[in-house]
Amino acid sequence: MGRAPCCDKANVKKGPWSPEEDATLKSYIEKNGTGGNWIALPQKVGLKRCGKSCRLRWLNYLRPNIKHGGFTEEEDNIICSLYISIGSRWSIIAAQLPGRTDNDIKNYWNTRLKKKLLGKRKQSNNNSSLNQKDTNGNIEENSLSNSALERLQLHMQLQNPFSNFYPSLMWPKLHPSQEKMIQTLQALNHPHHDNNPIMQNSFMTSSYKPSNDVIQQDGAKINRNDPQVDILVEENIIPLNYNNSNNYNSMINSSLVAPRGEAIEKRTNEGIQQLGAMQNELDDILNNRMDYLQKEEDEFDCFREMNVSKESLIWWSNDSDTKSGSSNSWDSSNNHQVLMQDQGMFQDYVLGYSM
DNA sequence: AAAGGCCACAACCGCAGTAGG
DNA sequence: CCCTACTGCGGTTGTGGCCTT
Incomplete structure (x- = not known):
C-alpha cells in the first residue's frame, strides 16, 4: 500500500x-x-x-518581498560557500539570502552557478574515472554522491591559486598535505614579489584599494597597520570594505598572518617548478581521486562518504544525510541557530559579507 | 522560415519528519 | 506506541522561449 x-x-x-x-x-x-x-x-x-x-x-x-533573478556576486559567493560546506540544503542556504527562495537558488545553482564554477571540467572528468565495472561487467556508481563530488571539485578549484573565482572566506579544511601545498603556493604568490609570470594577472588587476581593516578566516578583525602583525600573504585576507570579488582572483586560505619579521620570501626558480608540479598534483586529485586516496595513508577529510573520521568532517558532515537525516524539516530560523552552534561558521560569514 | 537543440524557470513528485489523536 | 494527516524539503520533470543550423 x-x-x-x-x-x-x-x-x-x-x-x-x-x-x-x-x-x-x-x-x-x-x-x-x-x-x-x-x-x-x-x-x-x-x-x-x-x-x-x-x-x-x-x-x-x-509572498511579499520575493526577489527573482539578478543574483549579485555576493550572493553567488554565499551560495557557493554554503554549498561547499553544507551541500544541497537549499532551504538553509535560502535562509541566508533574504528574499530568495530555496527553489530559486536551486535552479540558479543547477543552471548557472555550477557551470560558472566547474565549467566543462566536471563533465569530462566525472564519469570516466569514477565508475567501476563489477564482476558482471556492470557499471557501478561510485560511492561518492554527485553533490559531494561537486563540492570536492569546487573546493579544489577554489583552493587552487589559479582559479579565477571567489575568495576562500571559509572553505573546508584540507588534508595537511594539501594545506602544505597551498601554503607553499601562497608564499610563491606573494604580490610584493611579482617576478612570477604565472601570477602577474592573478590579483588586484583593477582599481581595488584594500581597506586597512581585514578579517581572518576565523572571523577575527585585524588592521594591516597594526605594528604587531605583518600580513604574510596580504591578498589572502578579506578586507572589510570588500565589495568586488573580481579583484580577488587568487585569494586562497585567508588565515596567514605572521608576527612581524617572520614573513619569508620563497620565490625562486625552483619554487616555480614546484608550483607547476603542485598544480599537476591538484589536477591529478581531481582526475583520479580514487587512486590518489589509495596512495594517501592519512584520512582525507573531504571524503566523508568514504568513511573517513568524524573529527575531520566538520565541513563535509551533512551531505550524505541530506535526504535521510533529521535535517529535512528544520525551519529556517532553527537551521540558522543549529548551524551557528554546530559549525561556528556563520559568524565568519556575517563578518565577511555584511559590510 | 522552419526544425531541432538548449536553457532557464516553474511546478510537481515522493520521501521523511513532526504533531496530534 | 501507533497511525494518520500535514508540512517541508530536495530531486526531477515539463514547458516555453531563445538560439543555432
Whole structure:
C-alpha cells in the first residue's frame, strides 16, 4: 500500500498558474492567512489546486518581498560557500539570502552557478574515472554522491591559486598535505614579489584599494597597520570594505598572518617548478581521486562518504544525510541557530559579507 | 522560415519528519 | 506506541522561449 495522496489528483488543476489564480490566492492569504492548513486552503479559496501546489506558489512566487533573478556576486559567493560546506540544503542556504527562495537558488545553482564554477571540467572528468565495472561487467556508481563530488571539485578549484573565482572566506579544511601545498603556493604568490609570470594577472588587476581593516578566516578583525602583525600573504585576507570579488582572483586560505619579521620570501626558480608540479598534483586529485586516496595513508577529510573520521568532517558532515537525516524539516530560523552552534561558521560569514 | 537543440524557470513528485489523536 | 494527516524539503520533470543550423 502506498501513501494516500494528499488530494484528489483527478480533480486538481496542474501546470502553470494563471494570473487569476495568483490574484485569488494572494488576496485570500493576505486577508485571512493560510489558516495553518494548506491542504484545506484550496477549497476555502475556491481554487482547483492541490494544497501543496498553493503552498509552493505562495512561498516561491506570491509572498511579499520575493526577489527573482539578478543574483549579485555576493550572493553567488554565499551560495557557493554554503554549498561547499553544507551541500544541497537549499532551504538553509535560502535562509541566508533574504528574499530568495530555496527553489530559486536551486535552479540558479543547477543552471548557472555550477557551470560558472566547474565549467566543462566536471563533465569530462566525472564519469570516466569514477565508475567501476563489477564482476558482471556492470557499471557501478561510485560511492561518492554527485553533490559531494561537486563540492570536492569546487573546493579544489577554489583552493587552487589559479582559479579565477571567489575568495576562500571559509572553505573546508584540507588534508595537511594539501594545506602544505597551498601554503607553499601562497608564499610563491606573494604580490610584493611579482617576478612570477604565472601570477602577474592573478590579483588586484583593477582599481581595488584594500581597506586597512581585514578579517581572518576565523572571523577575527585585524588592521594591516597594526605594528604587531605583518600580513604574510596580504591578498589572502578579506578586507572589510570588500565589495568586488573580481579583484580577488587568487585569494586562497585567508588565515596567514605572521608576527612581524617572520614573513619569508620563497620565490625562486625552483619554487616555480614546484608550483607547476603542485598544480599537476591538484589536477591529478581531481582526475583520479580514487587512486590518489589509495596512495594517501592519512584520512582525507573531504571524503566523508568514504568513511573517513568524524573529527575531520566538520565541513563535509551533512551531505550524505541530506535526504535521510533529521535535517529535512528544520525551519529556517532553527537551521540558522543549529548551524551557528554546530559549525561556528556563520559568524565568519556575517563578518565577511555584511559590510 | 522552419526544425531541432538548449536553457532557464516553474511546478510537481515522493520521501521523511513532526504533531496530534 | 501507533497511525494518520500535514508540512517541508530536495530531486526531477515539463514547458516555453531563445538560439543555432
